[in-house]
Amino acid sequence: MSLLKVFDIAGSGMAAQSVRLNTTASNMANLNTVSADAESAYRARHPVFESAAGTRGFAETGGVRVLGVVESSTAPVQEYRPGHFLADDEGYVYRGNVNMAEEMTNMISASRAFQTNAEILTTTRDLLMRTLNLGN
Numbered sequence: 001m002s003l004l005k006v007f008d009i010a011g012s013g014m015a016a017q018s019v020r021l022n023t024t025a026s027n028m029a030n031l032n033t034v035s036a037d038a039e040s041a042y043r044a045r046h047p048v049f050e051s052a053a054g055t056r057g058f059a060e061t062g063g064v065r066v067l068g069v070v071e072s073s074t075a076p077v078q079e080y081r082p083g084h085f086l087a088d089d090e091g092y093v094y095r096g097n098v099n100m101a102e103e104m105t106n107m108i109s110a111s112r113a114f115q116t117n118a119e120i121l122t123t124t125r126d127l128l129m130r131t132l133n134l135g136n
Helices: 005-029 100-132
Strands: 045-051 064-071 077-080 092-095
Touching: 005 045, 005 064, 005 100
Parallel strands: none
Antiparallel strands: 045 064, 077 092
8 A cells, every 4th residue: 555545544534534523513503493293203213334445446546435424313303492493282382303422522533534624635745745854
């Protein structure tokens, strides 16, 4: 494997963590969104990753790939708010199934993983520059 493949691997990791940060931000933005019924309530979204090592054209590069984004299957939260304009006949509204503690943990983890990949790129660049300057 070429040393320059490190840039591809770290870049794929940064792209994957960017998707993770975006879905986490979307979940956090919809934390207090309410709906009139359980079917239309917001569902938390989470990206699904796959190791790209040895799969469909990535055999030599490795890295990570985003397969897609899935919705959580956890039931929405039912709240009793009889005066709310979206309340059903029994006085309930439905709030999305976003767990703020889980989303904060995901945000911190994705941010640190992104930073680690950025540091890998910087270190690799510095090492390559030092290697080029060995003859001087």
